[in-house]
Amino acid sequence: MKTVKVSGKTIADAIDEALRLLGTDSKENVEYTVLEEPSKGFLGFIGAKQALIEASLKPDPTEEAFLFLRNVIEAMNVEAAVEVRENGKEVEFLLSGEDIGVLIGKRGKTLDSLQYLVNLAANRQSDRYTHIVLDAENYRARRQEALVQLAHRLAEKAKRIGGEVTLEPMNARERKIIHAALQNKEGVQTHSNGAEPRRHVVITPKR
16 A cells, blocks of 8 residues: 655645645545644744655555455456446446356355455445445346246236245345335235245235
8 A cells, every 4th residue: 555754834735745646636535644743933933843644545445345356256266357337326346257157156146245245345444335236247137037027927826826925035135126026016915034044035915
């Protein structure tokens, strides 16, 4: 991490110079320590001392997460490229490669675990939260489409048999997709049941 020691007539002047040397225009991007307070000296100038600070750039959450993910991928001996894309309040890490299925895992469990760890790496030293979404070969969209189709199919089954239908355990994000898909579907209602990691959605016909 690049660190600079900078002096100035005032602490504010020293900070401005530190920002210039560190290549940023925002105080929010740096952390600094005041090593010496400025003093006017005798008669306002004899023996006057300038302010002295030590400043460095704060770790960038996205860069921290990117480096962590690259190291994990290399440790898994998987050839994969990572594209970083800003998407509103989220940052997307898009994975691509021949062996990408290894990083997705069964029903996306490996991808979800990697996403959890990447977010920990991004935010461990940051004072502002950054949310990172990990995706691989458009898996998230394909999985969402499959879940929506499953939800409607099982909703019809619940209406046909006149009883509840229990889905397999899912994470909170996938349960939310099921609930949203059936929110306005006539004749059925949904709720979640059980404790993590076995929490699941139950579809019941409306009486």
